[in-house]
Each structure stands twice: as structure tokens, then as C-alpha cells.
Amino acid sequence: MKLALRENIDRTAKWVFRATGIVVIAILAGIFFMLMWNTIAFFLKIKPLDFITGTQWNPSGGQARYGILPLLVSTCLVTLGAMAIAIPLGIGTAAFLSEYAGKRLKNILKPLIEMLAAVPSVAIGFLGIVVLGPGIAGLTQQANGLNALNGAILLAVMSLPTIITVAEDALQGIPGTYKEASYGVGATKWQTLIRVTIPAAAPGILAAVMLGVGRAIGETMTVLMATGNAAAFPKGFFHSVRTITATIAIEMGEVPYETTHYYALFAIAAVLFLVTLIINMIGEYFVNKYRKYHSA
Amino acid sequence: MMKKLTPVIEWGTLLLSTGTVCFFMVVILWDIISKGAPSLSWQFVSTLPKAGMTQGGILPAITGTVLLTLITALVAAPFGICCAVYLNEYASDNWFTRLIRAAIRNLTGVPSIIYGLFGLALFVQALHLGTSLLAAGFTLGLLSLPYMITTTEEALRRIPASTREAALAIGATQLESIRDVVLPSALPGILTGVVLTLSRAAGETAPILFTGVAFYINNPAGFLNQEFMALPYHLYMLSTQHQAIEQVRPLAYGTALVLIIVVFLLNLTAFYVRYKYSRHE
Numbered sequence: 001m002k003l004a005l006r007e008n009i010d011r012t013a014k015w016v017f018r019a020t021g022i023v024v025i026a027i028l029a030g031i032f033f034m035l036m037w038n039t040i041a042f043f044l045k046i047k048p049l050d051f052i053t054g055t056q057w058n059p060s061g062g063q064a065r066y067g068i069l070p071l072l073v074s075t076c077l078v079t080l081g082a083m084a085i086a087i088p089l090g091i092g093t094a095a096f097l098s099e100y101a102g103k104r105l106k107n108i109l110k111p112l113i114e115m116l117a118a119v120p121s122v123a124i125g126f127l128g129i130v131v132l133g134p135g136i137a138g139l140t141q142q143a144n145g146l147n148a149l150n151g152a153i154l155l156a157v158m159s160l161p162t163i164i165t166v167a168e169d170a171l172q173g174i175p176g177t178y179k180e181a182s183y184g185v186g187a188t189k190w191q192t193l194i195r196v197t198i199p200a201a202a203p204g205i206l207a208a209v210m211l212g213v214g215r216a217i218g219e220t221m222t223v224l225m226a227t228g229n230a231a232a233f234p235k236g237f238f239h240s241v242r243t244i245t246a247t248i249a250i251e252m253g254e255v256p257y258e259t260t261h262y263y264a265l266f267a268i269a270a271v272l273f274l275v276t277l278i279i280n281m282i283g284e285y286f287v288n289k290y291r292k293y294h295s296a
Numbered sequence: 297m298m299k300k301l302t303p304v305i306e307w308g309t310l311l312l313s314t315g316t317v318c319f320f321m322v323v324i325l326w327d328i329i330s331k332g333a334p335s336l337s338w339q340f341v342s343t344l345p346k347a348g349m350t351q352g353g354i355l356p357a358i359t360g361t362v363l364l365t366l367i368t369a370l371v372a373a374p375f376g377i378c379c380a381v382y383l384n385e386y387a388s389d390n391w392f393t394r395l396i397r398a399a400i401r402n403l404t405g406v407p408s409i410i411y412g413l414f415g416l417a418l419f420v421q422a423l424h425l426g427t428s429l430l431a432a433g434f435t436l437g438l439l440s441l442p443y444m445i446t447t448t449e450e451a452l453r454r455i456p457a458s459t460r461e462a463a464l465a466i467g468a469t470q471l472e473s474i475r476d477v478v479l480p481s482a483l484p485g486i487l488t489g490v491v492l493t494l495s496r497a498a499g500e501t502a503p504i505l506f507t508g509v510a511f512y513i514n515n516p517a518g519f520l521n522q523e524f525m526a527l528p529y530h531l532y533m534l535s536t537q538h539q540a541i542e543q544v545r546p547l548a549y550g551t552a553l554v555l556i557i558v559v560f561l562l563n564l565t566a567f568y569v570r571y572k573y574s575r576h577e
Contacts, residue, residue: 010469017382020375021396024445027438028399031406034417092313100310109314111567116321118563120499122528123328123552126535130545131327157320164317190306218407220502221528225536245409245502252413252506257421269413273406280405 035273038266042066045260051267057231057242059251059261066264068271070233074148074241075272077234078223079216081152082159086216087209089156090163091198094208097164098171099193117161125225128154133226140238146228149237154222159212166211170204171197203286210283214276220245244272325556332553335546341554344514354551356513360429360524361498361558367433367520368440368497373490375437376444377479383445384452385460385474403442411439412503420507430520432508436497443496447489451482484573488566495562499555501528511537527555 043051046066054067093113097106128150136145174197182192198205228240229250242250248265255261339353346352379396387393415435425431455478463473479486501509510523511533534548535541 006469006472010471013471014386017378017386020378021382021387021392023375024379024396024403024441025399027441028403028406030418031403031410031414034414035410038417089313089316092310093317096310096314100307101314109318112318112321115560115563116317116324118495118499118559119324120501120528120555120559122499122501122532123556124324126531126548126552127324127327129535130549131323157324160317160320188303190303214405218405218409220407220409221532225532245407248409248413249502249505252416266413269410273410276405276407277402280402284401 031273035266035270038263039270041258042260042263042267045263051264055233057247059255059264064260066260066267068244068268070231071242071244071247071268072271074227074234075217075243075245077148077237077241078151078155078227078243079213081148081237082155082216083209083213085153085156086159086163086212090160090208090212091167091205093160093164094167094171094205095193095198098168099189099197113161113164116157117165121158121219121221122225124154124158125222128222128226142238144228146226146240147238148227148234148241151223151227151241151243152237154226155216155219158219158222159215162215163208163212166208167201167205170201170208173204174200203289207283207286210279210286214279214283217279218245218272218276220249224249244268328549328552328556331546332549335550336553340550345512354525354527354530354547354554357525357527357530357551358554358558360509360513361527361555363429364433364436364504364524364526365494365498367430368436369490369494371434371437372440372444372493372497376441376490376493377448377486379441380445380448380452381474381479384449385470385478400442400445404446407502408439408500409502409505411435412506414438415503415507426521427506427508427510427523428521429508429524432504432524432526435503435507436500439500439503440493440497443493444489447493448482448486451485451489452478454485455482484569488570488573491562491566491569495559495566498562499528499559501526501532504529527551527558531555 051066051068053069054065055069056065056067057070058065097109101109129146132150132153133145136147136150137143138145178196178200179192182196183189187195223243224246227243227246229242229246230240231242231247232240234241248269251261252265255265341353341358342355343353344355383393383396387396412435415431415438419425419431419434420427423431425434459477459481460473463477464470468476504526508523509526509529511525511529513523513525531548531551534544534551538544
């Protein structure tokens with residue numbers, strides 16, 4: 001092949017590769033504009049204030065109500081519950097793996113945690129119905145255990161692998177000199193972990209928590225199956241709740257195209273999108289801060 | 297006395313949290329395997345559902361998931377690998393590159409149900425694909441793209457610069473160096489990433505809810521422009537929407553077990569490729 005031809009092919013290829021980068025940007029822009037477009041269409045029919053402050057979500061009633069508050073509070077409730085369980089467990093496990101576990105134990109535990117990450121969300125939701133639900137029902141004397149607590153425990157299980165992996169990386173990244181200095185002034189292993197290693201790894205651990213929160217908020221199938229999906233305003237952990245993701249999953253299949261209800265589902269999806277975007281950005285900020293801090 | 301006990305309590309706290317995490321995993325595996333195994337038989341994986349899903353097998357759900365995963369791979373792998381090649385081999389550190397990277401990171405965090413809405417608006421409605429295997433496969437392809445790019449780029453980054461320089465020094469153009477030298481040596485790493493990404497896609501339910509999955513299709517072959525059955529959706533329907541939930545529970549357990557086996561087999565394949573590759577080095 002002539003050199004000129006080869007160089008032409010080479011130049012064309014570069015543009016083809018660059019075009020795939022543009023595709024990636026276009027997908028994110030496409031998702032953003034799809035959500036915005038439909039949300040604007042929704043706000044032309046329903047006042048934004050009614051949407052944000054409304055305490056009732058009842059699109060199919062005689063007088064349709066599109067208040068996002070019950071869904072948003074449900075999502076926050078389940079996510080908070082999940083984090084209350086997953087953060088201590090996750091950090092504890094990460095600390096055990098990074099500071100105490102020997103190499104052989106680590107070689108068993110790490111694949112086990114990776115396996116947990118690989119279990120599909122629908123399988124976890126199924127176990128929420130058949131194992132955890134009856135368990136909670138037995139403890140609380142309720143008819144079934146499909147409530148916010150059930151969803152929170154399942155989401156904790158699902159976000160644990162993320163939290164453990166990222167937090168362990170953060171702990172491993174702390175230079176050995178920090179710990180040696182701490183041992184040198186007479187601190188025990190535990191005191192070093194609590195007062196030196198974990199504070200030094202705090203940005204990385206915060207990033208781990210943020211990624212876990214992002215995963216929990218956006219999760220659909222587990223909460224759809226395990227939380228009972230009552231559309232009323234959430235009353236607490238032992239009551240049925242219905243998150244933003246579950247509402248979209250339940251109602252999108254049945255709503256007619258381009259009705260107010262259809263647009264409303266895109267509007268709550270836009271809220272979900274913004275919330276996860278902000279949380280992931282905070283997480284990323286801490287990851288970068290951590291990286292700068294330790295490369296300096 | 298207290299002094300001796302303190303380290304035990306401290307150590308015990310960490311051990312307890314690790315133990316709890318392992319306990320979750322054991323419960324998940326034990327419950328699904330022990331209760332799913334009795335339903336598992338050749339007939340279960342090779343026949344159509346019968347009598348309103350209360351009897352028979354899950355063949356269409358298995359073939360549906362396999363075909364869906366194949367389409368996902370055909371969409372996400374070429375785009376993902378090309379984009380990773382661009383980022384790692386061509387891109388300099390400028391605003392365009394940073395924009396692509398920011399887009400990838402944000403796409404990774406987008407909830408899967410929003411991909412479902414996007415697939416519905418773009419493929420089902422705007423492009424008139426209808427609720428079909430193709431529309432659902434494309435949607436899952438988009439969802440998998442950011443993971444595909446990240447894992448491929450990691451594999452490319454492990455190839456030393458000297459390998460590329462050697463190819464360029466004997467007169468190869470950059471494309472030839474990438475095609476004949478860089479990609480072949482990064483292939484095991486890329487394959488690992490592709491398989492792991494697909495194992496995640498195979499278990500996804502939310503993105504296919506409105507883009508083409510159906511509860512019952514009486515035909516295992518599957519056509520690109522028609523609705524299809526999938527294992528995760530089948531499990532969801534059997535465990536929440538069926539009119540005789542208690543009666544079909546064994547079938548639900550069987551479906552869950554088959555789904556987990558599919559996902560773990562893909563993970564094992566990735567694990568094996570990575571292991572074999574790391575031994576060669």
C-alpha cells in the first residue's frame with residue numbers, strides 16, 4: 001500500500017475514533033434534553049409550585065394531583081435507612097480488610113464481595129419478598145413485611161460492595177509513615193485506625209459513601225418489589241412507601257403517550273436525575289481532593 | 297482485665313461487620329440455591345411455559361436474555377472500545393477530552409430507570425422501533441457504554457508506551473500500531489471488561505420495562521422487531537404480579553437460580569481470562 005493512502009486511512013480513523021467521543025457527549029445531552037423537554041411540557045399544565053410542595057401523588061383520581069413530596073420523602077427515607085446500615089458496616093469491613101485481614105483471608109473475602117456486587121437487583125428484591133418480608137412481618141405482627149425498612153435493608157446490601165471497595169482503596173492509600181508515626185508515639189493499632197488512618201482517608205471514605213447513596217437512590221427493582229408501593233404520604237420505616245423510581249416503573253407502562261401524567265413521570269425522573277447528578281458530583285469532588293492531597 | 301479485653305472488643309467490632317456482610321452473601325446464595333435447585337431440570341430450561349405460567353419451563357426467557365445481551369454487546373463493545381482508544385491513544389488534555397470524561401462519569405451515575413425512559417422516548421417512539429428486542433438491546437447498550445469505555449481504557453493504559461513506540465519506529469502509522477500491536481496485547485483485559493459489563497446488563501430489569509420486555513411470548517426464537525421475554529423480568533412478574541403467587545413460587549426460585557447462574561458464569565469467564573492473562577505476564 002502506498003504511504004499516502006496509509007496516511008489518509010490513518011487520518012480518517014482518528015476522526016472516526018473522535019466521533020465516538022462525540023456520541024458519548026450526545027447521549028448525556030440527549031438524556032438531559034429529553035427530561036427537560038418533557039418537564040417543561042408538564043409545567044405548562046401544572047404549576048411548578050404545586051408540583052414541588054404538593055403532598056399528594058394521585059394522577060388517576062377524579063382530581064389528578066401531582067405532588068412530588070410523598071415520593072421524594074419515600075426515596076430519602078429508604079436511602080437514609082440504607083445508609084444508616086451500610087455506612088458503619090461498610091467502613092468496618094473496609095477497615096478489617098485493609099488493616100487486619102491477612103492475605104489469604106483477603107483472597108477469600110474480596111471475591112465474595114465482588115460476587116455480592118454481581119447479584120442482580122431483581123434477585124435481591126425477590127429475597128426481600130420471600131425471606132426478609134416474612135421475617136419483618138413476624139417481628140412486627142404485620143400482614144406482610146413489605147415496607148420502608150425492608151427496602152432500606154436490601155438497598156444497604158446492594159450498596160455495601162461499592163462502599164467497601166472504595167473505602168478500602170482509600171484506607172490502603174494512606175502512607176505507612178502515618179501509621180508508623182502513630183505507633184511511634186505509643187498509640188495502639190485501634191487508636192491509630194480511629195484517630196489517624198480513618199481521618200486521613202476521610203475524603204476517600206466520603207466519596208465511597210456518596211457513591212453508595214447514588215446507587216441506593218437510583219435503584220428501581222429492589223424498592224419496587226420490597227417497599228409495598230402505597231402512594232400515601234410515608235409515615236415511617238414500618239409503613240409502605242413508594243419511591244420516585246418505583247413510581248416511574250409502575251405507572252410508565254400504563255400511561256397514554258403525551259398526557260399530563262406521562263409528562264409528570266418525566267418531571268419526577270428529572271428531579272431524580274438532578275439529585276443523583278449532584279450526589280455523584282460531590283463524591284467526585286472528594287475523590288479528586290483526596291487524590292491531590294496525597295500526590296502533593 | 298479491662299486492658300486485655302479492649303483489643304478483643306475493638307477487633308470484634310470490625311470482625312462483626314465483616315461477618316455480617318458475609319452473612320448477607322451466604323443467605324442470598326443459600327436461599328436461592330437450596331430452594332431453586334429442586335425446580336431445576338432439563339425440562340425447566342428447555343420448554344415453553346404452560347398453563348398460565350404455573351407449569352412448564354422458561355426457555356423463551358433464557359433465549360430472550362441471551363439475544364438481548366448479544367445485541368447489547370454489539371452496540372456497546374464497538375462504540376466503547378473506539379471511544380476508549382480515542383481517549384487513551386489520541387486525546388490530548390484539552391476541554392473536549394475533559395468534556396467526554398465528565399460525560400462518561402455522569403452517565404455511570406444515571407439511574408437505570410432513566411435509561412429506560414430515554415430508550416422509550418428515543419428508540420421506541422422517536423425512531424419508531426416499537427417495544428421490541430432491538431429497542432431494549434439498544435437501551436441496554438447505552439447503559440453499558442460508560443462501563444465498557446472505563447474498563448477498556450484501563451486495559452489500554454496497562455500497555456507500556458515502549459510497545460507503541462516500537463511499532464511507530466519501524467514505520468507503522470498510528471492506526472496500524474493500534475490495530476496490530478496495542479489492541480491485540482490489550483485483548484484479554486478488554487474481553488474481561490466486556491464480559492463483566494454484559495453480566496451486569498443481563499441482570500438489568502428497569503431499562504427494559506418499557507422498551508420491549510413482555511410477560512409471555514409463545515415462541516423461543518425471538519425476532520428483532522418483536523417483544524421478548526427476559527429472565528430478570530420473568531422473576532419480577534412471577535414474584536409480584538402473578539395471580540397465583542404462592543403456586544408459582546418454586547418456578548420463581550428456579551428462575552432466580554438460572555439468572556444467578558448466568559450472571560456468575562459470565563463473571564467466572566471474566567475472572568478466568570484475567571487470571572490466565574496475569575499468569576502470562
